[in-house]
Amino acid sequence: MDIKGSFIPFLGAMVVCCGLFLALDAVLMNMQGLSLVFHQ
Amino acid sequence: MTDKGMITGMKKPCLSDIRFLKTKVFLALLALAVIFGAITFPGFDQAGVMAAEQGAADQEVAADAAATATYAPAPKLTAADYPSIAGINSRVVVWIFAQLHLWFAAFVLAVPIFVFIIEVIGMKTRDKRYDDMAYEFIKVSITGYSLTAILGGGLAFSLILFYPHLFTYLSTIFSESMFYYALLFFAESAVLYIYYYGWHWLQGGFKKWVHLSLGLTLNAVGTTLMLLANAWLTFMMSPAGVDAAGVFSGDAWAAIHNFLWNPINIHRFVANIAYGGSIVGAYAAFKFLTANTPQLRAHYDWMGYNANFIAICALLPLPFAGYYLAAEIYAYSQQMGITLMGGIFAWLFIIQAVLIGTLFLSANYYLWCGMGRSDGAGRYTKYIKYIAIVLVAAFLVWFTPHTLVLTNEELKALGGPHHKILGPLGIMPAKNTAVNIMILFTALSFMFYRRANKVATVSWVNAGNAIQVALFTAGIANILLLGIYHGYFTNTVYKVAASIPQVLTTLIVIVGSITLDSFIYKGATEVGPLKWGRIPERAQYALFLLAVSFTWLMGLMGYIRSGIRQHWHVVDIMRDASPDAFTPTLGYAANVVSVAAILFMAMVMFVFWIAQVSGQKTLPTGYWKE
Numbered sequence: 159m160d161i162k163g164s165f166i167p168f169l170g171a172m173v174v175c176c177g178l179f180l181a182l183d184a185v186l187m188n189m190q191g192l193s194l195v196f197h198q
Numbered sequence: 199m200t201d202k203g204m205i206t207g208m209k210k211p212c213l214s215d216i217r218f219l220k221t222k223v224f225l226a227l228l229a230l231a232v233i234f235g236a237i238t239f240p241g242f243d244q245a246g247v248m249a250a251e252q253g254a255a256d257q258e259v260a261a262d263a264a265a266t267a268t269y270a271p272a273p274k275l276t277a278a279d280y281p282s283i284a285g286i287n288s289r290v291v292v293w294i295f296a297q298l299h300l301w302f303a304a305f306v307l308a309v310p311i312f313v314f315i316i317e318v319i320g321m322k323t324r325d326k327r328y329d330d331m332a333y334e335f336i337k338v339s340i341t342g343y344s345l346t347a348i349l350g351g352g353l354a355f356s357l358i359l360f361y362p363h364l365f366t367y368l369s370t371i372f373s374e375s376m377f378y379y380a381l382l383f384f385a386e387s388a389v390l391y392i393y394y395y396g397w398h399w400l401q402g403g404f405k406k407w408v409h410l411s412l413g414l415t416l417n418a419v420g421t422t423l424m425l426l427a428n429a430w431l432t433f434m435m436s437p438a439g440v441d442a443a444g445v446f447s448g449d450a451w452a453a454i455h456n457f458l459w460n461p462i463n464i465h466r467f468v469a470n471i472a473y474g475g476s477i478v479g480a481y482a483a484f485k486f487l488t489a490n491t492p493q494l495r496a497h498y499d500w501m502g503y504n505a506n507f508i509a510i511c512a513l514l515p516l517p518f519a520g521y522y523l524a525a526e527i528y529a530y531s532q533q534m535g536i537t538l539m540g541g542i543f544a545w546l547f548i549i550q551a552v553l554i555g556t557l558f559l560s561a562n563y564y565l566w567c568g569m570g571r572s573d574g575a576g577r578y579t580k581y582i583k584y585i586a587i588v589l590v591a592a593f594l595v596w597f598t599p600h601t602l603v604l605t606n607e608e609l610k611a612l613g614g615p616h617h618k619i620l621g622p623l624g625i626m627p628a629k630n631t632a633v634n635i636m637i638l639f640t641a642l643s644f645m646f647y648r649r650a651n652k653v654a655t656v657s658w659v660n661a662g663n664a665i666q667v668a669l670f671t672a673g674i675a676n677i678l679l680l681g682i683y684h685g686y687f688t689n690t691v692y693k694v695a696a697s698i699p700q701v702l703t704t705l706i707v708i709v710g711s712i713t714l715d716s717f718i719y720k721g722a723t724e725v726g727p728l729k730w731g732r733i734p735e736r737a738q739y740a741l742f743l744l745a746v747s748f749t750w751l752m753g754l755m756g757y758i759r760s761g762i763r764q765h766w767h768v769v770d771i772m773r774d775a776s777p778d779a780f781t782p783t784l785g786y787a788a789n790v791v792s793v794a795a796i797l798f799m800a801m802v803m804f805v806f807w808i809a810q811v812s813g814q815k816t817l818p819t820g821y822w823k824e
Binding site: 160163164165167168169170171172175176179180182183186187 | 660661662663664665667668669671672673675676679680684692695696698699702703706
């Protein structure tokens with residue numbers, strides 16, 4: 159396996175993407191407006 | 199005076215004149231803005247606006263009073279108010295006419311949209327093949343256009359004959375929009391005929407711009423027609439501009455801009471494009487199978503690929519538009535929403551899932567077969583089986599029913615109407631997760647197809663691929679997390695709300711990976727020229743399957759949309775008192791839709807045949823005088 163060329167970029171991108179997706183989930187799932195829409 | 203004299207004789211504008219002119223223009227614009235602002239934004243001149251508002255309110259009350267005096271409430275009908283003609287089932291006649299009209303209307307409204315886009319691509323790239331393909335697409339739609347008008351006439355007549363009171367009530371409320379609809383229909387016909395018959399005349403330079411403008415006008419008129427017709431049908435579902443007794447307030451815009459108008463507009467606009475793509479794809483497949491030269495096979499293979507591409511591009515956002523529409527139906531009336539997805543129509547959604555799954559599988563299958571056009575596809579074919587496994591698994595989850603139809607013995611044996619293991623897959627979080635994964639893997643198929651004939655030359659290709667894999671992996675993990683955690687371990691509010699980050703995750707992965715792909719393959723070399731026409735014949739049947747599935751799907755879903763009104767012509771306003779004011783069994787409804795779909799397919803074959811014979815010439819030797 160090409161550690162430097164493939165694995166490290168994969169790992170780095172996974173950390174970044176997972177972090178961003180979790181942040182997106184946290185923001186959207188806790189949005190006041192969204193809860194209001196779905197409560198109605 | 200010579201031209202030069204004229205020029206020199208004129209006063210040359212100096213800098214101060216230009217400034218003066220600019221000031222005048224600015225002041226004129228400012229004045230317009232002030233007037234517009236005063237009308238639009240009430241806070242601009244509070245006192246004046248309040249006085250104006252008071253006056254307007256008085257006028258409105260007077261107008262309302264006048265209108266109330268003018269318009270009658272919705273009629274309260276009895277079975278005797280519905281004419282019976284020659285023992286014909288009025289509901290089935292209207293149903294079939296409406297459905298056939300809608301299928302053709304969807305087709306003829308969608309084709310000019312992508313014909314316009316293809317024409318723009320041809321103009322930009324100066325590749326005549328695009329122009330020829332756009333012309334051939336519009337040629338197919340011409341006969342379809344006549345059939346749309348004929349079937350629309352049939353629908354109007356059958357409504358007048360069989361449901362005269364409903365038609366009178368609707369035409370009272372929508373008198374203006376129906377009048378403009380008729381005028382727009384003339385405009386649509388005129389523009390379409392100039393656009394089609396003037397295609398070869400309006401070529402090159404300025405003339406091409408004129409032709410393109412006609413295409414744009416055609417689309418604007420066609421879309422407006424669709425929006426008006428949508429207003430009439432959504433009024434029947436979510437009436438507005440009327441009081442509880444159905445008395446029209448006189449505000450036509452309120453009746454048009456009812457609660458479900460825009461959700462239907464969005465859903466139909468996207469669906470029409472996907473549907474139009476699938477029908478012209480079937481046409482290309484038909485022409486491919488009947489082509490007798492390699493050149494023609496290559497041409498129709500290319501046409502089929504483009505049609506499938508259009509259908510897929512519109513198919514990917516379609517489930518989201520559908521969810522939005524369903525959410526708005528729930529928001530308007532929970533009772534209507536529950537009838538839609540939790541009541542009698544729930545099982546039709548299982549059939550819908552099967553058909554949509556068929557659409558995804560056939561579109562993917564066509565792409566996989568199409569990879570054979572490139573000699574470099576071998577590098578990616580090994581991954582196809584994994585994509586197929588994921589698609590089939592997601593498909594199975596999507597059409598797993600929540601509640602099973604069982605006999606007493608089966609219920610006892612199962613311990614209830616829900617299967618212990620498969621039951622949880624019957625609820626929406628599982629289906630949302632499945633459809634998002636299906637969409638992602640369809641995008642992946644398309645990316646492999648794009649890559650098949652290219653060799654990347656950038657030094658960071660491995661890192662780029664690794665990042666792309668990470669993007670897909672993280673995206674899928676997030677979709678699963680949202681679907682499983684919020685779908686099964688939180689309350690219903692979060693269960694529904696989680697669908698939004700799921701959709702956004704899918705969109706981010708698709709846009710992100712296509713962007714990354716374009717950087718990785720910047721300056722890429724080609725494996726070789728694409729061999730158009732080198733595709734198995736069975737791939738063409740996937741295109742037929744796409745068109746048939748779309749047609750059947752639209753018919754069944756259209757029935758559900760209309761059927762959730764149940765025993766109402768106009769929900770809560772005008773009751774249906776006809777002998778057919780009941781919800782038919784699913785089998786009966788599916789049979790009616792299937793008969794309509796067969797009729798439609800027969801007409802489509804006629805359209806294809808007409809397009810075929812229009813290109814044929816017979817030399818009648820010795821028939822004409824020399």
